[in-house]
Amino acid sequence: MSKRPLKVIGTSVTLPEQLRRRALRDLAYPIEFDVLDGISCQQRGITSPGSFDVYDQWFHSIDLLWTAGSVQPIETKRIKRWNEVSLHSGPVARPSATTPLATGGSGMRPSDLLFVQEDNTLGPTPTPTIAMLPTTYNVDSFAYAPDIAAPLGFATPESWAWLLDERWHGRCTLSKDPAASTVELALAARSAGLVDIADPCNLSIEEIDALFDLLMARRRTGHFSRFWSSSEDSIRLMSGPTSVLGSLWSPAFYALRGMGHNLAYAAPSEGYRGWQSGLGLSAALTPEKMEMAYAYLNWWLEGAAGAIMARQGYYISVVEPVKKSLSAAEWDYWYGGLPASENLPGLATPVAVRTGERREGGSYTERVSRVAVWSTIMPEHNYLVRRWQEFLKIRG
Template identity: 45%
Template sequence: MRKSKARLSQPAAPALHLHGRPVLRVLGTEITLLESVRKRAEADLGITLCFENLDFISAQRKAAAQPTAYDVYDQCFHNLDIVWFWRAIQSIDLKRIARWSEVSDLTKTGRIHPGAAIGHGDAPVTKLYTQPNRSLGSAPSGHISMLPAVHNLDSFAYNTEIVNGHLEPSASWGALFDDRWAGRVALVDEPAIGVFDAALAAQARGEVRFDDIGNMSTTEIDHLMGILSERKRAGYFCGFWKTALESADMMLTGQAVIQSMWSPGVSALRRRGFPVRETVPQEGYRAWHGGMCLSAHLSGRTLDIAYDYLNWWLDGWVGAVMARQGYYMSVSERVRLHLSPAEWNYWYEGEPAAQDLPGPDGETTISKGETRSGGAYRQRASRIAVWNTTMDEHNYLVRRWAELVGSAPKTSAVAASI
């Protein structure tokens, strides 16, 4: 077995071919499980990668209930509670993460700089370090629950040909509940995400007040769901989507003119020349942070291979791919080495694009002269209102959310017992 000391002085090396070509199974979502990423990692590490791409809830359920069905769980910090509770994942030894010292303060402390807002809810630092009693917390230790990787500051987007003139780029979240757009508003169908877009909108319009928007009581959840249910009965929402491409399709067909939206959906629309704009919410962004966990069953050679894969994610190349679809990485200076100056200045510095810029597939996504909504990374990351969060009353929220969207509750026996 290879010694972990070597990992501290050099980037991840290809996995050893002790018994044929190693295979690593990664469970995750569309956010990071891209075909270009799989091919490059296979070439760089000398392994075979099997990606299983599911929606957020399905991935979380499988990760908790079937830990032997995957080797690496690629998800978000707000999805950690259930998998950690069920001992489905093991802690990550920081001695085996070569570039840990380069990981951003946004992850390690909750703030991009000391004066920035930490935001309500599940800031990654609150679940980052494993504690002596095996709980998760912010007190630094030698082990972490998830390797911090991709993250972003989300808002909502709109069709500028229809909404333009009625909405400023720095609009309030309350615009999502503006009756002028009745029947053409969509939300993301994930209770630990979509509920916060709705909550920020309702709160901005004075329709509800939360003691802590990141950890609502059942009474507050009921109040919010009552507001949303009334709007749904009146035909206010045109739908609820699960993937970025679904959200893009809703815009393209004219079904939605203003909605929750993720960066890949916006990029897909821009490639089609669709008039879409992301907002810079007055109240701040809804933030999220993704990363990778190690399955509890890993040991020996397969565990070594998994560590190689985690370290590869911090080498920079894949961070550049993520940047081209609007996402940030926890090791931004490594990413910078793999972006052109024009790309870095647009995506991270908030400057006008000096030339047409490609998306992750190589097609032009950003036209010369465009400026990223919200400006530079440091500026955007300083304005976090709330993080995607699994609240104390998550199971209750899931049931109420399922009632809202008109489907059966998706809590499994795993989730329901927490």
């Protein structure tokens, strides 16, 4: 093995301190972690494959990295637990083995980008190589302060339309990632009856323009507070007085809960935004580091990483070893959707979940079966991104 460290880039939600320490302890070689915000990480992934060995990021971004040629195929025969890997849509190595959990949801499904096809495109048909190893995943929505929502007249079930509801004027925050935020806002605009949208994950030019006309106007009148670029950033925003409603990743939600903030996580009536995370191998990865890289990929599926991910609300593609790494109470809360039988630890705080609390949306089977949209690089992504950048530049 190489004496030079394995270089891993990712974001703070899949590379929290606990995971980095555990990886360094379990794997007998040096690893250099570079923890970036989501957009910067994706950008590095696309444009500088020479700057990393392993890319740990949103699965949908593989659409861009693969075409850009910055990652190389992963041989599934070198993934020990490959036969146990499942996506939201069910086991991937043996597609017919069980009934898929979630086949619904519009947009870019991870399984559609998984296998390297004969013509070097990505597709769902199993082949010996994949573009990215599926690891952690979740279904996302937004969080809000229930004691502010109730007097304003909001009641459950929540709706994505809340994001654009003017009663939250000046206090709504969103992620800076257009692949997630635009589908959320498209769902919101459609549910609120503000813009006619056929498919929130495949917007036409006219739909994008109509949506952004609305968003720009909202931004100018100060509907949105600020946009966040990382989980930590979102925690700062939501723990201050300016933001009381916003799309939020579950690590930030449980960190805020652990800090004592009274926040609720929505189970929107329209369904969740699903996403998958994964690991890719740099196209510039040298043969001498290949073994280290595969060892790192395999380590992710051995249980320890999955347990760390679970304590911030994330699921993982290989479940069985995680079950052994979590306490029964943890498993029942995070995966089973049962009320917490005791106080449960979080990653950021000693207690993230208190006895008696129940996860919104229920068990992981229930939650993932309610995916309405996937984080998506849609066909008009380039057009959308330019509008999005223009939108972010406006001062609210």
